[in-house]
Amino acid sequence: MPLDLLVTGGRVATLAGERGFGWVEAVGMKDGRVAFAGSAVELESRADPFTRRIELDPDEVAIPGLTDAHLHLAEGGLATDHVDLSASPSIEDGLGRIAEAHARLAPDAWLEGHGWNADRWGHWPTADDLDRVAPGRPAGLWAHDHHALWVSSAALDRASIDKERADPGGGIIRRDEAGEPTGVLHESAARLVIDLIPPPDQARYETLIARLAHDLVRLGVVAVHDPGALSLQEGLGRGIAAYRALDERGELPLRVHASIREEQLDTAVAMELRSGDPLGPPGGRARFGWLKLFADGTLASRTAALLETIEPEEGRPLPPGTERGIWLTPPERVAELALRAAAAGIATQIHAIGDRSCRASLDALEPTAGRAAAMPRLEHVQLLHPDDRARFAAAGIAASIQPIHVRADAAPARLLWGERAETRGYPMRSLIDAGAMVAFGTDAPVEPIDPWPGLSMAVTRVDGSWPPGSPPFGPDERLTIEQALRAACLAPAVIAGEDDRGRLTPGQRADLLVISTEALTNPVRPGGALAAARPRVVVIDGETVFEA
Numbered sequence: 209m210p211l212d213l214l215v216t217g218g219r220v221a222t223l224a225g226e227r228g229f230g231w232v233e234a235v236g237m238k239d240g241r242v243a244f245a246g247s248a249v250e251l252e253s254r255a256d257p258f259t260r261r262i263e264l265d266p267d268e269v270a271i272p273g274l275t276d277a278h279l280h281l282a283e284g285g286l287a288t289d290h291v292d293l294s295a296s297p298s299i300e301d302g303l304g305r306i307a308e309a310h311a312r313l314a315p316d317a318w319l320e321g322h323g324w325n326a327d328r329w330g331h332w333p334t335a336d337d338l339d340r341v342a343p344g345r346p347a348g349l350w351a352h353d354h355h356a357l358w359v360s361s362a363a364l365d366r367a368s369i370d371k372e373r374a375d376p377g378g379g380i381i382r383r384d385e386a387g388e389p390t391g392v393l394h395e396s397a398a399r400l401v402i403d404l405i406p407p408p409d410q411a412r413y414e415t416l417i418a419r420l421a422h423d424l425v426r427l428g429v430v431a432v433h434d435p436g437a438l439s440l441q442e443g444l445g446r447g448i449a450a451y452r453a454l455d456e457r458g459e460l461p462l463r464v465h466a467s468i469r470e471e472q473l474d475t476a477v478a479m480e481l482r483s484g485d486p487l488g489p490p491g492g493r494a495r496f497g498w499l500k501l502f503a504d505g506t507l508a509s510r511t512a513a514l515l516e517t518i519e520p521e522e523g524r525p526l527p528p529g530t531e532r533g534i535w536l537t538p539p540e541r542v543a544e545l546a547l548r549a550a551a552a553g554i555a556t557q558i559h560a561i562g563d564r565s566c567r568a569s570l571d572a573l574e575p576t577a578g579r580a581a582a583m584p585r586l587e588h589v590q591l592l593h594p595d596d597r598a599r600f601a602a603a604g605i606a607a608s609i610q611p612i613h614v615r616a617d618a619a620p621a622r623l624l625w626g627e628r629a630e631t632r633g634y635p636m637r638s639l640i641d642a643g644a645m646v647a648f649g650t651d652a653p654v655e656p657i658d659p660w661p662g663l664s665m666a667v668t669r670v671d672g673s674w675p676p677g678s679p680p681f682g683p684d685e686r687l688t689i690e691q692a693l694r695a696a697c698l699a700p701a702v703i704a705g706e707d708d709r710g711r712l713t714p715g716q717r718a719d720l721l722v723i724s725t726e727a728l729t730n731p732v733r734p735g736g737a738l739a740a741a742r743p744r745v746v747v748i749d750g751e752t753v754f755e756a
């Protein structure tokens with residue numbers, strides 16, 4: 209049988225075997241799968257006049273498509289409709305953008321946004337700040353890590369948050385010396401306001417998701433794992449409904465594994481949904497992912513659960529009892545939920561940032577490994593005690609890490625975690641060396657959706673936006689380009705239990721990209737060709753879905 213599509217004329221990284229690029233001259237596709245990988249001469253003998261061709265230029269290579277193992281696709285779609293403060297260098301600039309949005313909104317509408325950063329702005333913003341530029345407006349804006357919400361006085365009033373209101377379990381209401389709320393709600397406290405914001409209608413929601421998915425495909429992302437709603441808010445039920453509807457209409461341009469939150473576990477078990485099951489039509493692109501749980505908070509919010517206390521900061525005292533972070537979900541409850549899910553064939557992914565949280569999460573997941581089609585996994589793993597490195601491979605637990613977080617986190621990590629930040633922070637190399645499956649993601653919309661700067665960061669541990677001459681963050685943890693590529697293309701498919709994706713070897717799904725050779729050429733410069741890579745061609749299931 210002649211082949212449908214040939215990729216010839218250059219080099220193809222198949223990622224065959226356990227390491228290396230697995231270079232071949234050419235690959236051939238048939239019925240959406242790779243049918244041949246090898247020499248160009250042999251491939252030509254299997255073409256006929258109807259076979260389509262992608263000719264690689266001399267300075268181009270083909271690689272497998274990328275899978276973002278941690279991207280909030282549904283939430284990210286919504287965020288494109290909101291005020292984006294991620295590029296605001298100062299609170300003044302941020303307030304300017306908020307004032308513009310306020311002027312555009314209907315009088316009673318909520319003002320929503322995301323992306324502010326108290327480390328970058330030098331202080332926590334307040335409700336008074338918002339009231340000045342958007343008087344009377346109910347407003348809720350997520351911090352860049354989505355673990356703190358900045359709210360206006362109108363929002364505080366509607367949620368009945370005042371001096372008398374006690375902090376909810378797993379949450380902190382920031383207050384002044386007199387005990388009055390100042391307008392920042394950490395962790396579960398954010399939910400007091402978030403739950404009051406009316407959701408957009410389903411049609412708009414689906415449109416926004418599809419639009420973002422198309423943007424991802426153009427960047428070379430052929431699949432995503434959506435861990436569900438960011439932080440502690442409802443809505444994943446609607447996310448799954450949207451993926452199912454889009455898939456049924458054939459409007460999902462990439463593959464999605466969608467996870468559920470604790471609140472949806474009983475429903476999923478009752479429906480006998482297991483990790484890897486189709487959500488839409490059989491053979492469709494939407495699949496059921498993991499149970500997503502949150503163990504601790506975040507580095508930037510000073511709420512990551514740590515084995516040792518963090519360094520005290522001038523003028524920024526920690527709320528009493530949080531010197532070693534906080535638990536968003538107590539470890540016993542995490543363990544119990546993960547076991548219940550595993551018994552139903554649902555693997556669990558746990559948000560775990562601090563070393564104490566990683567340890568407790570490994571404890572919780574070890575008894576669940578091997579009981580679902582997907583691997584149990586820790587999300588973020590930003591600080592890990594060396595004693596825990598070997599536990600991932602030993603138990604079959606994956607590490608889902610977002611290298612681009614190093615860009616914003618290197619400075620606060622050095623400040624708060626001291627010397628251990630560089631020797632134990634973002635332990636990608638030491639985990640791979642210990643045999644662990646390390647999968648990359650961006651955590652968009654916490655960070656931009658572009659996966660390439662993260663690959664560059666994993667290789668250099670320096671960001672192009674840092675001052676010239678900045679030393680690499682934890683230089684011993686730098687990866688080779690080939691290791692980074694495996695974490696971006698292959699590992700996410702493996703941990704989802706997809707043994708037919710992530711490589712360009714015969715039998716694998718024909719998802720591939722054509723990029724410039726320069727992107728994969730050593731040495732990688734921060735902000736250079738790898739960070740700026742853009743595919744010229746994107747193929748999904750053997751179909752060319754994008755061509756620049």
Ligand SMILES: [Zn+2]
Nearest residue numbers: 278280435651
């Ligand atoms: Zn996330």
